[in-house]
Amino acid sequence: MTTAVAAAGVGTAARAGVEIRLENLRRRYGAVTALDGLTLTLAPGELVALLGPSGCGKTTALRLLAGLEEADGGRVVIGGHDVTGLPANKRDTGMVFQAYSLFPHMTAWENVAFGLQMRKIGAADRRRRAMETLELVGLGGFGNRYAHQMSGGQQQRVALARALAIRPKVLLLDEPLSALDAKVRARLRDEIRRVQLEVGITTLFVTHDQEEALAIADRVGVMQSGRLEQLGPPTTIYARPATPFVAEFVGLTNKLSGDVRGGAVEVRGTRIPLVQSDVPDGPAVALIRPEAVTLTSSAETSAGPLVGTVIATAFLGATSRVTVDLGDVTVLAQLATSEATSHPAGTRVQLALRADPVLIARETSGATPA
């Protein structure tokens, strides 16, 4: 997985990451169940992204791990030590909040040095380590700036440096990029990953942005209603979603109505095997990735369940996403841009559905256009 490389005074090879275990964590707020038995193990040095819609319990999970919130049940184990009963200031975690978390009356380096001051480290050492950590996050020359003199992205870098300066056992980030604009977001995301790999610290990264989660994490945990739906490497989460929820939440999905019979679903004349084994026979909605749809040119006059007209093309760089109108439903197909250019809007095309196993949508029955 990740190798711990010593960074200037911050991550020392001696401090390779530790294992983090969340065991059957439960938390209720009045009638709301925020966490409903969350179990998750992070390998030493691993970056796990918790991904899920707003309100699914991601922040609660993070805060229980940080000790900022108490669990109703379950355990938190950091590096083999059960810390469930410990308050936040004894847990040795570094936390990066969504925004506005820097102390506004302190300069960048004073912010970064604050945790060292709490640990009674001498003034000279504090300053040196703060400056080194700012260097690590690419803010070498910004030590004397106040929060209001920095951009949102720079403030988040300082917040990251502040969290790392205390050499915590675990790094926690709660939607640290969501208050930033798109360009800064992508750059800082990669920057966070670079620093995390360099320091080798076990990290839990919370986000509702699937692209962010897939791009940054060693493994992604998709959450729904206080539980973990699926945990796996980004490619698996995307290509082999274990549940319909994951399939619909991560990436784009065509929802095409079909007929289930004998462990396969027939969609517009194509038989496709199923991922799930317990689907009853009868009408159902199949979830088909745009990547599983291919297209070829078709004669103006030809007809069939998978013949339609291109109505739009979105260029995504090397690949393009083509929208095809089949009359009763529109279907997204993702293909190489070079291929997509030969099917401009208005042309007739013949679609084909690849026979990769598909998921059947949950009870939300009835054919819904994609």
Add this chain to the structure above:
Amino acid sequence: MTVIERPLVETVRRPLGGGRRLAMPQWIAAAPFFLYVGIFLLLPTAIVVSGAFIDSAGLSLANFATMNQRFVINAFLNSVLLSATSAIIGAVFGALLAYAVATGNPNGAFRRLVSSACGVLAQFGGVTLAFAFIATIGGAGFITLWLQQHGMNIYANGVWLYQLRGLVLVYIYFQIPLMVLVFLPALDGIRPQWREATESLGGGTWHYWRYVAGPLLAPAFLGGTLLLFANAFSAYATAAALVNQGSIIASLLIANTLTSEVGLANPGIASAFALVMVVIVAVVMVLYTLLQQRTARWLQ
């Protein structure tokens, strides 16, 4: 109580209509304000200044000669004492009340009740307030009488309500609400992340107050105290309604010098006293503004 007519909290807003507007020059909209300031602030100040430096002999400092007389010095010292005492007590209790409000439910009944009560009570002064105190704890006030019937005489050592101590008590009545109004925005600017960041960095409650919340709130607290000081220092009507003899504080001294019951009215000397008051209040308000700006940058 003239100080609080200006907006208490300055908020930075962008101009509504963006940069340029064609039809109406901006000064037209601002004209009534400047007219108001001109008539009720600049003009009186000019009159005070010119009155202070001009006597029968022309330009002179003669009017300030009275400043070193015992009763004048006493009146000013009393004013400072009254203002400082009522400001400090008002600031401490006002800040505590504001803290109780800020940590409660932001949409709760307690907050709405305290906020609107403070809005009213901070402006509650003058004859009405004096009368309220006279009617309740004055020499023949109903609370005084009720306590007497139960064997307690709050005036066993003389009727202090009409002395400086009494003024402190009465002033606190509008100082506390004013402090709530000026301090609450600062408390609302404190973000919960700062406490949580302190904790996750290894700090406890003491560290949070010592290194984070304390330093962040100190300018707002100090500024609020200064505002309360200026508020009390320049108050006149409440004291005038309560104290009918003597010139125990500066604002009463000025009024008495202007109208002099013994027929020795001297507008020149009154202007000199007034100018000293204006200078003191101006210095305090400049300090207040500086502190307020600092707070605004941190706790917007």
